[in-house]
Amino acid sequence: MYTSLTNRRSFIKKMAIMSAMTAAATMFPGIIFADEQERDLPNGGDLDWKKGPCRFCGVGCGVLIGVDKGKAVAVKGDPNSSVNKGLLCVKGYHQIMCIQAEDRLTHALVKKNGKYVQTPISEALDIVANKMKETMDTHGKDSVAMYTSGQSTIPEGYVASKLMKGAIGTNNLDCNARLCMASAVTGFLTSFGADEPMGCYEDIDHADYFITWGNNMAEMHPVLFSRMLEQKNRRGAKIIDFATRTTRSSMASNKSILFEPQTDLAVANAICYEIINNGWVNKSFVENHVNFNKGLTDMGYGLEDNYAFEDKPTPIDFEAYKDFLEDYTPEKVSKYSGVSVKDIKYLAEI
Amino acid sequence: MPIKSYLAHPQDGKKAELHAALTNLSHCEVIPAENEDLLIVVTDTNDISEDKNLKEQIESIASLKLLAMVSGFDTPKSN
């Protein structure tokens, strides 16, 4: 991934090819391109490779950053990382471009007379510290807060915690995870009864079927997707892409099933209808681990102005759930979901 | 000066045909996979309108099943 940068354009072109080859490899592990084309790609040269984590998403890939004269000029997946085993996704491959982006904030800016003025970092930090102190002196320690990022490293989080909780003595420390992970936790708790994703990377090595339900993993989580593909090729595990449009995930799957937007919950109900009516229910699992609640079946679109709805889930029993599913026979659902009766039955049989 | 890379999936059994059609286009480099039905396409055009035209030409090739962009860059011509 390195060149002298004398010809930035040709370097960028090679990076574009490299990204495409990587994306291809996540869909078709073992894919081969002509030797002479691969030979032409930028290599590591005599760069100093530094280890680090990719901080773009929660997959947590290990990266190696090629440094030349103190400047990050190349990036590649860390082959020793058990998470990504040398692979990176397109975001990971492009992170050095962010480091060198022209519009990147590289120095402190302080607003003076309505305008941002470049200020030495020590002076800017003094301003922050003085303002915090002033506010605390007047209004108490809970009048200040720190809002950080879910992408903070563990040492950064530790220092932030020490400062806010240990030194200042307030609990006002939060980050953007409140908006994303906290809602995921609520979803996990209400759906699965535990506040964690219902699986781990190792499960991928044992699963027989993967259904990418409304999730274009080949492009969004290509590193994890490559693990699924590995199982597909090695053990014959099957990937079924269930989505509203054809994507790279559809191309790489064993079967692609398309549905009309906003109808997949009905398809899920039709799958349950089939399972129950064919006597495939795991009774002891249902008795021990499943609660049935009935709520609104039509809560509106949700994105209109002043949207509001009220819903109180009412507990029902299995028989009532079975009756409720009469509205969701594969034949009825097929009409508006665009998923054939055959495909609904196929999904139920898995 | 856009540079873009795509993965091009051919219609069943049409890889060679797609390769030939893509090779005929100017500002377009094609790298076929040796063991899979997939081609990498890299476009290198002078401006946005040329880039748009080229993409339209590629998308109108009958042997193409799906064109998925992987990366896109805009870079000054001078360097």
Ligand code: SF4
């Ligand atoms: S999947 Fe991509 S964005 Fe996520 S950690 Fe890995 S390289 Fe980074």
